[in-house]
Amino acid sequence: MTTEPTTSTPPPAREVARPQRDRAGRVFAGLSTGAGALILVVLAAVAGFLLLEAWPAITAPAEQLSRISWIPADGSLLTYVGPLIFGTLVAAFLALLLAVPVAIGIALFISHYAPRRLANALGYVVDLLAAIPSVVYGLWGGLVLAPLVQPVWQWLSETLGWIPLFQGPAATPARVMMTVGVVLAVMILPIITAVSREVFLQTPRLHEEAALALGATRWEMVRMAVLPFGRSGVISAAMLGLGRALGETMAVLMILSPGLTYSLALLLAGRQQTIAANIALQFPEASPLGVSALIATGLALFVITLAVNMLARWVVARRADFSGAN
Amino acid sequence: MAQRIDVKDLDVYYGSFKAVADVSMMIEPRSVTALIGPSGCGKSTFLRTLNRMHEVLPGARVEGTVLMDGVDLYGNDVDPVAVRRQIGMVFQRPNPFPTMSIAENVLAGVRLNNRRISKSDAETLVEQSLVGANLWKEVKDRLDRPGSSLSGGQQQRLCIARAIAVKPQVLLMDEPASALDPISTLAIEDLIAELKNDYTIVIVTHNMQQAARVSDRTAFFNIAGTGEPGRLIEMDDTRTMFSTPSVQATEDYISGRFG
């Protein structure tokens, strides 16, 4: 009975505060929706631009296209773009294959093995790698790394030459896909390492202790608690790296001796080329139709990158039930 | 399989902070020992020294001896990993591995010891452990679902199943029922009563009735003030502790006249 008055008249302060809170909430909701929409609009605009600019080349008669010096004699845009897509994917996945294990290793060392001081220093060095411009990587790759790795590639082709990937004799100088893969791997190492490290550091202490209390060694704890927890984060990190490797231009341009074939030989010169490097190479002297053809290859790169990212999302979502998120 | 634990003059530190001082106690095999005391008096800290989990925190260390059937767990040639394989632990918050299924969670510790357990052995063990933890009926049709899809009380019993699947000699439990509803709590208490036939159990609890219900012996810890280390005030048969304790502080704490 005595509480009745308080329930019938709510405190006045609340009535004043309420509309303000609602407005802040609405502003925030509006901003975040707007930002989301903006991203979609930008994406659509880029796709629209690429399509518009590429249209002349896509619709041009073969006879007209074949007059461009670097387009194959049959004048088909598809025969031109095919090997480029292939080369781009080979370069990017090779880089990923080389970088991911190393990045996971470094990230784990920093997050779970190294003493605090060393971990900080190492993290800093890895982050510095990200600050180096890609032209410098290109110069370094062409001038320093290529001569350095040539004997290694030679040895590879001599011992594992029966595998098509390592078919010899290894080219001299080593302006080959394998060298490009190594340089790209170094370039994407920092981002993959940094993201993985953050994810590994966020492994709940509770899960780590659960593993330790069962009698897990440190490595077993990493396998039981840290890696499964970080799995989706590492995949995202790898996709960030892959995105960078797919679009990397200067380093590839400065190292790779280009060619337009569907060859998987990583140690031979003049076999592959990537889309981005090819655009940079041909753009300065291209005719208007040539530019349009190049933009068509750019459109292909755009689609590939988008597809790769969607694939990654699908991989991550597939086992969302078992993720550490809940 | 159950073993006696003999703690002598144990001091426990976090860096330079002495959290627990001068504890000596005897923990009998096949019995339940309850650790009670006010918050911050070092019950969890002490419990974690019994399976060498304390030292996984940076700067944490222990002085004194913990003998399990005569062997000093802190001896130079003793591997902490081996100690933890013999002394299981259940934490205050349920912590099943979220990336593993229910069955995989139960087998997690077993796989560490013996990677090549056959499929049928594994199935038997999963069933045995889940039956032992009183969870089998509830989960037998969804063993391949993630452990995190269970309710809190079920998750805690899953953690108990995981701990007993490796057949430890001792089971340590840090407030295993503090986050659970009365029914799950009773289920876990029943479970403890059953488990004590095979295991030596040490349980930390804030719930006096629970301590009185499940334990054979009770140890009361207290702290003189902030910054002071926690100490073992008194340890006796639970019935004696709850009826005629010999120290006034124990009586005050148990009867709720504390602080």
Ligand SMILES: Nc1ncnc2c1ncn2[C@@H]1O[C@H](COP(=O)(O)OP(=O)(O)OP(=O)(O)O)[C@@H](O)[C@H]1O
């Ligand atoms: N990781 C840590 N680092 C430093 N000091 C700690 C750490 N964990 C606990 N302590 C300190 O050690 C003392 C004992 O803590 P402990 O967690 O063992 O208490 P408790 O008896 O389990 O309390 P509760 O009943 O609240 O769980 C406290 O003073 C606490 O602040």
Ligand SMILES: [Mg+2]
């Ligand atoms: Mg505690």
